[in-house]
Amino acid sequence: MKSNTNTKLILFHPSITSKSAATAATHHRLWFFFFLSFFTIAFSLTLFSSSLHSSSSSSSSASSASPSFPPHVAAALLHYAAVSASNSSMSLSELSAVSAAVRSVSGRNLLVFGLSHESLLWRSINFAGRTVFVDENSYAVSKFEQANPGVEAYDVVFSTRVSQAGELLRYYRTQHECRPVQNLLFSDCKLGINDLPNFVYETDWDVILVDGPSGFSGESPGRMSAIFTAAVLARSKRDVKSKKKTDVFVHEFGRKVERVYSEEFLCKEKLVEVVGELAHFSVAAEEGGAGSPEEVMFCRNSKGLSENFAPVTGGDDEDGGVESVDDD
Structure with missing residues (x-):
């Protein structure tokens, strides 16, 4: 009885479908993180701007309510x-x-x-x-x-x-x-x-x-x-x-x-x-x-x-340079 000496090697290759699915998942995750980061930054900026506006409004109100001097x-x-x-x-x-x-x-x-x-x-x-x-x-x-x-x-x-x-x-x-x-x-x-x-x-x-x-x-x-x-x-x-x-x-x-x-x-x-x-x-x-x-x-x-304004040609005069007259 002859024994079979041929060795068989079995290789498992990932399918094209699995590779595509992994790539798609990675792609979606990247987009998810992108949108999450964008909305986080936008929210932070909005909150910061609102705080500044509120602070400015409060300051203006306080200023207008304060006495002039x-x-x-x-x-x-x-x-x-x-x-x-x-x-x-x-x-x-x-x-x-x-x-x-x-x-x-x-x-x-x-x-x-x-x-x-x-x-x-x-x-x-x-x-x-x-x-x-x-x-x-x-x-x-x-x-x-x-x-x-x-x-x-x-x-x-x-x-x-x-x-x-x-x-x-x-x-x-x-x-x-x-x-x-x-x-x-x-x-x-x-x-x-x-x-x-x-x-x-x-x-x-x-x-x-x-x-x-x-x-x-x-x-x-x-x-x-x-x-x-x-x-x-x-x-x-x-x-x-x-x-x-x-x-x-x-x-x-x-x-x-x-x-x-x-x-x-x-x-x-x-x-x-x-x-x-x-x-x-x-x-x-x-x-x-x-x-x-x-x-x-x-x-x-x-x-x-x-009023009788007498002409004056010069000199300092406490009456403004004109002859004084008594008031009525």
Whole structure:
């Protein structure tokens, strides 16, 4: 009997179907991990963004709910502004009067004619609002901007002179260009300031302080244009129906030019109070007129033309460069 010496070798090969199934499973797992990672990252970013937004909203709400300025800090600023420098132009009572109007509502629009020792005080007290300065001295404006980054200050060339005060009063009455309600940017009135940035004429100013330009001599520019411009800006607000008023302050009210021009354009009947040398007027917005002669009048009982302004050619004079007359 012959024995079978042939050895048989059996090999097992993986089928094509099994290999395809394994590849597909691996592929699906990769896609699964990809989508899982994508949605995890997206969810994390959404959560982070929501947290930031919530935090920002809470901060904004807290900020808007907080008082505009801590009273004790404002008191300290006013105190040191009044006593820390010998060249301070305002007393504590005068500083307090302006401060009260600025701080009455948070985020006021404040326009100041004249750079002075108190300029940084006004900007600080109105920290939540917009404060703009206008001055006759381009060098002073440049230095002020360099020393205080972010401040808004503009220089303007005044063509008026204190010695022309009486003449300019008579002139405006006959000029429709000098009417109470208008956009001064397009005005040719000699008393109006029309070369400031456009936004100055488009802004509804809440408080205007006239503490410049200089007016101690006949050749000084005087504050005639500043007072006239303040009166027009206050009356020419865009939101006339709200009857919102502008607080206008005129410093050195004891000088004749400042007193006469304030009473002519800001009006005696709108005078709130006089604190020291500071006059406070409250002027409401008005509708523009058609242009009859009666409309080139700012106040009901104007007496400006009856004032005797004597011409002065030079020299510093505490009466603003014009001859004094007794009040009625």
